Amino acid sequence: MGDPFFTSNIYPLLFMIIVGVILFKFFKGVVQWRHNNKQPILTVNSKVVSKRTKTSRQMHNFRDNQHHHAINDFYATFEVENGERLELLLTGKEYRELEEGDIGKLTFQGTRYHNFERMTEV
Structure with a gap:
């Protein structure tokens, strides 16, 4: 059947690892948020050099009905x-408004995007 010591101790260990990862991500986000708040808001000339998306899939199980969605x-x-x-x-909405090669004024604060004002050609 397997080692009873292993099976009785693996679930608490997995739970602690999962909680640890969640807490780490939460505190990392708080540190980044505080860091950004201390930075000046800057507006600089810039060019959009690339765009990308990152898709995460999540699955939820509600009473034997699995629901999948992407973030x-x-x-x-x-x-x-x-x-x-800077990435x-x-x-x-902001992503769809930008095109690679756009030139304009980027406003940001640390790693926090505020605005991009495209320069119109004369």
Whole structure:
């Protein structure tokens, strides 16, 4: 049947690992949020050099009915005047409004995206 010591101790260990990962991600997010709040809001000339999405799949089991859904994170990489590149998380609407190659004014705070104002050609 298997080792009773192993089977009786594996579930609490798995639970502690899962709780540990959740707590780590939560505290990492809080630290990043606090760091961003301390940064100045900057507006710089920039260019959209790339866009990407990251899809995570989640499954929920409700009374033997499995529900699957995907969560999309949207990112854009901007190249600023000094050549530095910043990859920032955007909403889906913001992501769809940008095109690779767009040039304009990027407003951000630390790793937090605020706005991109496209320069219109004259």
